[in-house]
Amino acid sequence: MMGPGTAWYLAVAGFLFGTGALGVLVRRNPLIVLLSLEIMLNGANLALIAFARHLNNGDGQIFALAVMAVAASEVVVGLGLIVALNRKRVPLDVDRLSSLRG
Amino acid sequence: MIYGAWICLLSPLAAAGLITLGGERISRRGAGYLATLSCFVAFGGALASFVGLLGRSGGQRAVVSTAWTWISGGSYRSGFEVMIDPLSVFMMLIVAGVGALIVAYSIGYMDGDNEERRYFAYMALFVFSMLLLVQGGNLLILLAGWGMVGLSSYLLIGFWHDRPSAIAAAKKAFIMNAIGDATMALALFLLIKKAGSVEFGILGGQYTSTVATLVALGLLGGAVAKSAQLPLQTWLPDAMEGPTPVSALIHAATMVTAGVYLIVRTHAIFESAPHVADLAAGLGAGTLVVAGLIALVQVDIKRVIAYSTMSQIGYMFVGVGLGSYANGMFHLMTHAFFKALLFMAAGIVIHALADEQDVRKMGGLRQLMPRTYLAFLIGSLALVGIFPFAGFFSKDSILAAALDHGAYGYVLWVAGLAGAFLTGLYSFRLLFLVFWGEPSPFVREHFHALKRDVVGVSLAVPVAILAGLSVVGGWIQWAPLWHPIETWLQTAAEPTVSPRSWQEAVSSALALLLGLGGIYLAWLFYGVRRFAVPRFAFAQRVLEHKFYFDELYDALFYRPTVWAAKSLYRWVEEPLIDESSDSLGQDTRDLGRLVARGQTGLLRTYALAIASSVAVLAIVFVAVR
Numbered sequence: 095m096m097g098p099g100t101a102w103y104l105a106v107a108g109f110l111f112g113t114g115a116l117g118v119l120v121r122r123n124p125l126i127v128l129l130s131l132e133i134m135l136n137g138a139n140l141a142l143i144a145f146a147r148h149l150n151n152g153d154g155q156i157f158a159l160a161v162m163a164v165a166a167s168e169v170v171v172g173l174g175l176i177v178a179l180n181r182k183r184v185p186l187d188v189d190r191l192s193s194l195r196g
Numbered sequence: 197m198i199y200g201a202w203i204c205l206l207s208p209l210a211a212a213g214l215i216t217l218g219g220e221r222i223s224r225r226g227a228g229y230l231a232t233l234s235c236f237v238a239f240g241g242a243l244a245s246f247v248g249l250l251g252r253s254g255g256q257r258a259v260v261s262t263a264w265t266w267i268s269g270g271s272y273r274s275g276f277e278v279m280i281d282p283l284s285v286f287m288m289l290i291v292a293g294v295g296a297l298i299v300a301y302s303i304g305y306m307d308g309d310n311e312e313r314r315y316f317a318y319m320a321l322f323v324f325s326m327l328l329l330v331q332g333g334n335l336l337i338l339l340a341g342w343g344m345v346g347l348s349s350y351l352l353i354g355f356w357h358d359r360p361s362a363i364a365a366a367k368k369a370f371i372m373n374a375i376g377d378a379t380m381a382l383a384l385f386l387l388i389k390k391a392g393s394v395e396f397g398i399l400g401g402q403y404t405s406t407v408a409t410l411v412a413l414g415l416l417g418g419a420v421a422k423s424a425q426l427p428l429q430t431w432l433p434d435a436m437e438g439p440t441p442v443s444a445l446i447h448a449a450t451m452v453t454a455g456v457y458l459i460v461r462t463h464a465i466f467e468s469a470p471h472v473a474d475l476a477a478g479l480g481a482g483t484l485v486v487a488g489l490i491a492l493v494q495v496d497i498k499r500v501i502a503y504s505t506m507s508q509i510g511y512m513f514v515g516v517g518l519g520s521y522a523n524g525m526f527h528l529m530t531h532a533f534f535k536a537l538l539f540m541a542a543g544i545v546i547h548a549l550a551d552e553q554d555v556r557k558m559g560g561l562r563q564l565m566p567r568t569y570l571a572f573l574i575g576s577l578a579l580v581g582i583f584p585f586a587g588f589f590s591k592d593s594i595l596a597a598a599l600d601h602g603a604y605g606y607v608l609w610v611a612g613l614a615g616a617f618l619t620g621l622y623s624f625r626l627l628f629l630v631f632w633g634e635p636s637p638f639v640r641e642h643f644h645a646l647k648r649d650v651v652g653v654s655l656a657v658p659v660a661i662l663a664g665l666s667v668v669g670g671w672i673q674w675a676p677l678w679h680p681i682e683t684w685l686q687t688a689a690e691p692t693v694s695p696r697s698w699q700e701a702v703s704s705a706l707a708l709l710l711g712l713g714g715i716y717l718a719w720l721f722y723g724v725r726r727f728a729v730p731r732f733a734f735a736q737r738v739l740e741h742k743f744y745f746d747e748l749y750d751a752l753f754y755r756p757t758v759w760a761a762k763s764l765y766r767w768v769e770e771p772l773i774d775e776s777s778d779s780l781g782q783d784t785r786d787l788g789r790l791v792a793r794g795q796t797g798l799l800r801t802y803a804l805a806i807a808s809s810v811a812v813l814a815i816v817f818v819a820v821r
Contacts, residue, residue: 118803127799188799195797 103144110137122187124179128172135165197248198261201280204241204288205327207234212320215313224312225650228303231316235296235323242288245280257282257687260333267336274394277333283688286525286681287330287457294449294532295323297658301540302441304654305547315355315439322348326450330457335384335394338461342380342418345451346373352446353438365434372431376421383414400464412465412472415458419476423455423509425483430745432506436498440546443498444539448505449532456512456528460521463689473517474604480513481611486743488618492625493739496553497542500626504579505535507615511594514608519692520597522682526673527594529681530586533669534578537662541572544655545630550642555626560635564643567656569631571663576623578666580711581616586670588708591616593675595703596695609703616707620714628722675700 117130139158146154211234258281266276329341354366391398424432466473484507491503515524578585598609646652
């Protein structure tokens with residue numbers, strides 16, 4: 095079986111992770127932040143699967159499944175929070191949600 | 197016989213316990229009757245012990261009964277022992293006898309007070325403590341009784357606890373006495389160290405003169421504090437804040453004479469330290485003159501009598517300090533009679549005048565209360581030592597003993613004679629001021645006579661009995677014609693002086709003349725008022741301030757202590773301790789504020805922190821590999 099080498103997969107995974115991280119850091123809409131977080135997780139998943147293939151070991155795939163489950167739950171909680179914020183008519187801007195400042 | 201002693205000791209304690217535990221189930225008057233009864237039972241026990249001792253020959257008149265071993269450790273052990281010997285039986289008879297009369301008197305005097313039960317419980321407790329003191333079979337029990345009479349005295353002086361002055365007086369008495377208790381305890385520690393025991397017998401042992409002097413000084417300190425002698429005398433006049441029967445029982449007849457008893461009981465150690473014995477006599481002589489002078493200007497009827505008490509105890513100290521133990525104890529006995537009589541007669545006057553004690557408001561009571569006047573007159577005559585009343589016999593023997601003690605004795609003798617003159621002057625000044633002349637407006641307004649009910653009888657009968665004793669009590673011993681008390685006490689304390697007949701005669705004659713002279717002078721100034729009372733502004737001021745002893749102690753001890761406490765607070769407590777705990781808290785908070793600045797509340801900073809940390813970790817991970 096041929097195809098692109100593992101390095102390519104890792105490059106794509108790193109790109110996905112970096113894009114996600116950038117989105118988390120610079121975007122102010124919590125919905126987008128959440129979305130970027132998902133992209134980061136997917137980058138990590140891709141890396142896990144690539145390594146699983148590379149090492150001929152199924153553990154990485156199991157990890158990826160677990161991460162997906164966590165990601166799904168996280169999205170539920172995060173979206174729930176965002177909806178709740180919206181209901182309270184709180185502005186959807188992470189820079190203004192700073193009441194935890196010391 | 198020994199059962200008599202135990203009954204004597206325990207019956208007042210039982211009464212105190214019953215009254216305390218019975219609470220309202222015992223009526224107020226019932227408490228009074230119970231306390232009185234217990235004291236009479238105690239007197240019966242004392243009589244039984246006395247009769248028992250009489251049946252024995254001289255050498256065997258000391259019986260010790262041990263209830264249990266109280267403290268034992270190593271080779272040291274001391275039991276809870278009572279001892280009856282001629283000296284303790286002598287004291288038991290006085291304490292229980294006079295005590296019973298005074299408690300009976302209290303039934304009338306305290307009638308209508310709100311807290312009669314508490315009063316009678318305290319009184320019974322006092323009688324128990326005093327009996328414990330005189331019956332104690334070793335020095336430790338004696339010290340226990342010593343402390344407990346101090347406690348009872350404190351409780352009774354402060355009995356009217358809603359008067360700030362009474363509370364202050366109670367505290368003063370307790371603290372002054374605590375000084376004496378402490379020196380006594382130190383003396384005991386030294387004895388235990390040197391002799392390993394607290395039995396009375398070890399006092400006669402061989403000690404180096406330093407040890408003997410220190411022990412004697414410690415014991416003398418206790419005696420001086422309890423007996424209100426110079427320089428620890430200032431508490432006694434203030435103690436008059438207590439109810440009058442308390443003054444009669446504790447601060448005249450029994451407790452304050454405990455110092456005299458102590459010196460006689462421990463005479464062996466004083467004989468090995470003759471300088472301390474001389475010091476005791478000297479302090480006594482000083483006190484008797486000083487107190488006599490102060491009594492001249494006091495205007496509170498009870499305070500005058502209190503100063504005369506100090507003065508008379510001064511005589512006893514002179515007597516026992518010189519080694520004339522029987523005479524000191526004899527004077528203790530007659531003094532208990534006539535001083536209790538004077539206090540109780542004064543109590544009747546105070547009672548009849550709606551609790552007024554200022555003699556300047558009194559006068560002319562002779563017509564209104566002739567029998568009280570008679571009692572007071574008898575008491576005063578006995579106090580001055582006029583033949584044939586009690587004081588004549590006992591006081592003059594002490595003076596004669598002083599005459600038999602060399603040059604130092606002459607000084608004491610002169611002081612004693614001066615005291616006799618002063619006694620005549622101040623006691624009859626009081627008598628004339630209160631009873632002679634026309635009734636003052638205050639008296640006319642407030643006087644109400646005693647009725648023939650329980651109150652009246654309870655007040656009158658003990659006074660009458662004591663008046664009788666003050667007349668005849670002195671005849672028991674008339675040195676050198678007959679001296680049963682000296683013979684009786686010989687086995688307990690052998691006198692070291694034996695005045696000759698001419699010394700007795702000279703002392704008696706001079707003391708009698710000087711006493712009469714004092715009375716005559718008082719009569720001129722206060723009785724018939726032939727002359728105006730001379731005023732010496734300076735002397736008056738000094739005497740009214742009681743020779744500035746209170747002010748001296750205030751300046752010497754009280755103020756420095758307060759100053760030290762305040763400066764410690766200001767220079768140590770506030771800047772060091774208080775400040776350091778404050779700044780500890782403050783600094784922690786400041787540090788917290790500093791750290792809290794990192795908590796921006798912005799999601800992106802947290803995310804950046806995490807991301808950069810991970811990046812750094814990754815780089816380190818890669819680079820280190």
